Amino acid sequence: MSKMNRRTMLAGTAAAAGTAALGPIAAGPAHATAPLAGKQAPGFYRYKLGSYEITTVTDGALTFPLPDTFVNNASKDDVNAALEAAYMPRDKMTIVFNPVVVNTGSKLILFDTGLGPKAPPNSAAGQLMNNLAASGIDPKAIDTVIISHFHADHVNGLLTADEKLAFPNAEVMVPAKEWAFWMDDGEMSRAPAGRMADLFKNNRRVFDALGRKVTQYPWDKEVLPGITAVGTPGHTPGHTSYVIASGSDQVFVFSDVTNHPALFIRNPGWHAFFDQDADLAEATRRKVADRLAADKMLVQAFHFPFPSVSYIQKDGNGYRAIPIVWNAQL
Secondary structure: OOOOOHHHHHHHHHHHHHHHHOOOOOOOOOOOOOOOOOOOOOOEEEEEEOOEEEEEEOOEEEEEEOOOOOEOOOOHHHHHHHHHHOOOOOOEEEEEEOOEEEEOOOOEEEEOOOOHHHOOOOOEEOOHHHHHHHHOOOHHHOOEEEOOOOOHHHHHHHEOOOOOEOOOOOEEEEEHHHHHHHOOHHHHHHOOOOHHHHHHHHHHHHHHHOOOOOEEEOOOOEEEOOEEEEEOOOOOOOOEEEEEEEOOEEEEEEEOOOOOHHHHOOOOOOOEOOOOOHHHHHHHHHHHHHHHHHHOOEEEEOOOOOOOEEEEEEEOOEEEEEEOOOOOOO
């Protein structure tokens, strides 16, 4: 290694000064500024469960001002504090929608259908069909659609914009207890004006377009081989989750046991305004979260951030969702 001495340092300084005196060095050829893409990439993510292939196919998201009563038993200040603790903006709520496709090798099964063409115009929701196409899944190839409960973000995607069948070759399977409630004319007549009355009307619209041709399934039994329905009521009377098993691997399809994890996993005692029986929903949430944490079972949740695959861990008086590590290979 050569030694740096005073003479070489002075020589280097003089050379630098001379270069500066010559003015800026000519740059290479100029390049045009790249245009902004202006849109997000397609939203799908695949992973293996035993011999099954599971694809989360997002329907997108809705962002809206945080309502004062988004959580019925917590102040808006407390909700904002929870959002900030999760590095989310105050006074704003973003809810994502993540249907799931399970390929068993012999059947192609879709769990829930998103908002479909009834998504608000110019919103980031209603993307299921676009993302199915991007993932290489043909809606006509879907054998079975399993519905967890009858809220619009789970059933509206059963229909196209012209009220035709979005999955024309699929058997539509629904929870027997959910069907009994929403198709009961007496329950409909007693529904208070506003959200509940609108839900009854919307469910009649959707399922009447199907000719009410559905297969009802009970809780605690296999809906299809390897797929067991688990009663998780409270959010709605017949709200259902699922255990999917292939070999020794299992995933718990959480459906809407909870909404955004930053609020309702961290604070399982909080009551979301859209839970029909809030006390029962809380009891269900705690029971399910305790089981998942104890069993260290993989969780696929409809409203968790995409790709919505996590583990649940006990944390003080609440829980936290631990997202899986993104896997670039199947």
